Amino acid sequence: xxxxxxxxxxxxxxxxxxxxxxxxxxxxxxxxxxxxxxxxxxxxxxxxxxxxxxxxxxxxxxxxxxxxxxxxxxxxxxxxxxxxxxxxxxxxxxxxxxxxxxxxxxxxxxxxxxxxxxxxxxxxxxxxxxxxxxxxxxxxxxxxxxxxxxxxxxxxxxxxxxxxxxxxxxxxxxxxxxxxxxxxxxxxxxxxxxxxxxxxxxxxxxxxxxxxxxxxxxxxxxxxxxxxxxxxxxxxxxxxxxxxxxxxxxxxxxxxxxxxxxxxxxxxxxxxxxxxxxxxxxx
Numbered sequence: 001x002x003x004x005x006x007x008x009x010x011x012x013x014x015x016x017x018x019x020x021x022x023x024x025x026x027x028x029x030x031x032x033x034x035x036x037x038x039x040x041x042x043x044x045x046x047x048x049x050x051x052x053x054x055x056x057x058x059x060x061x062x063x064x065x066x067x068x069x070x071x072x073x074x075x076x077x078x079x080x081x082x083x084x085x086x087x088x089x090x091x092x093x094x095x096x097x098x099x100x101x102x103x104x105x106x107x108x109x110x111x112x113x114x115x116x117x118x119x120x121x122x123x124x125x126x127x128x129x130x131x132x133x134x135x136x137x138x139x140x141x142x143x144x145x146x147x148x149x150x151x152x153x154x155x156x157x158x159x160x161x162x163x164x165x166x167x168x169x170x171x172x173x174x175x176x177x178x179x180x181x182x183x184x185x186x187x188x189x190x191x192x193x194x195x196x197x198x199x200x201x202x203x204x205x206x207x208x209x210x211x212x213x214x215x216x217x218x219x220x221x222x223x224x225x226x227x228x229x230x231x232x233x234x235x236x237x238x239x240x241x242x243x244x245x246x247x248x249x250x251x252x253x254x255x256x257x258x259x260x261x262x263x264x265x266x267x268x269x270x271x272x273x274x275x276x277x278x279x280x281x282x283x
Contacts, residue, residue, distance in 0.1 A: 005149050007206075008037035008247045009226035011239040013214035014049035018059065021047055022071045024243070032245045033079040039147065040079075042072075042086035043210040043226070044099070044157045044182040052218065056135045060089035060097040069102060077108035082147060086180035086210060087116065087156050096137040101154050101180055103145050111147070114154035115139025118162055126186055128219060132158075142168050150175040150252050153205075157181035160195050163202060170203035171265055175255040177205045182212035188223025193235070201233040203265065204258035206250055213241060231258035 010028045014021040025046055032040045047068035048059040063069055072085040085102040092098040099116040117140065119133040142165060144153045153169030153176070160179055169177060177199060183192050192211070200207040206229065213224030226239035228248040236248035259265060 004249050004251045005038040006036045006247055007208055007228055007250050008032035008035070008040045008245050009208065009210035009228060009237070009239060010040060010042045010046075010245060011210060011213050011224055011226045012043065012046065012243050013216070014043075014046055014212060015216055016048065016050055016055065018048050018067065021049070022068055026071065026075055028243070028245055029075050029081070029083065030079060032247065033081045035245070035247055037081060037245075037247055039082045039084070039149070039208075041084040041178060041180060041208050041210045043212045044087040044101075044180045045212060046086040046180075047088045049182065049212065049216045049220075050218070056089055056097055057095065060091045062091050066090065072102065073104055073108035073110075075108075076104040076106060080106045082106055082111075084154075084178050084180065084208070084210075090115075092137040094137070097135055098139065099132075099136050099156060101156055101178070103147075103152065103154065103178075112143055112145035112154070114143040114156070115141075116156040116159065117142075117165065118158045120158040124184070124186060128184075142172065144169055144172045144174045147176075149250065150255070152176040152178055152208075154178050157183060160199065163199065166199045166203050166205075167265070167268075170205050174203075175205060175252060176250075177203065177207045179207060179209040180211075181209060183223045185221040185223045188225065192223055192225060193227065196227050196229050197233040197235065200229040200231055204231045204255060204262065206230060206255065211239070213239070213243065231255050 083104040090098040090100045103111045151173045153174030212222040228237040237246035239246045
């Protein structure tokens, strides 16, 4: 593991025009690199932002044919930075789409990818309803990949509400947890900061969370506030509102220090689940 390095989160307001989305994101990636970023993370749905199933399916491609993946691979080669290509739609089985995050090395090669496991199927107090499972095929594996600065565990947006995933990533060796997101404004105001800080504290990990921002049509509004959080739960950078870049310097030694001070990853124990009324205990 090397010394300190810089991480950037890119915050954008993507819509239905993929070429425009990619051009805007590309300019911000170049700017982040000019500011010294070594690892640059983009948000969920960075290439195409929509809630309509037909538009999600129409924008999906096989990896070898996806224009967004080609653009991001070229950007990594051009800038010499590692890129986390937030998420893009990849054709999957039975007409569905995988919501897939790609980790690209400084040569533009695919270092790894992750398909979002947890589907955002909710009815919000505002009256909005979302059924990701109708258009997306859920992933089924947790993923940790090596970088020059140590292993990183991948996740996407709604995964944030499932702490067992992040504990598994940290126990699998991850020093950094990536959470590219398009978090809803309503729930973001209430939960985004506290959940990201909790995942950092619980695992003694840096959390890198680029988030989409603004109005996207169809009643969808995302929260922004892209965050970089240290292993003690301190917010190092907050993107607030608006498109732009946030950067923070990362010291991998802080992970070792935090986990030594509170070695919770080593203290987990198995336990019997609580009995529910009307159920007999196993004999």
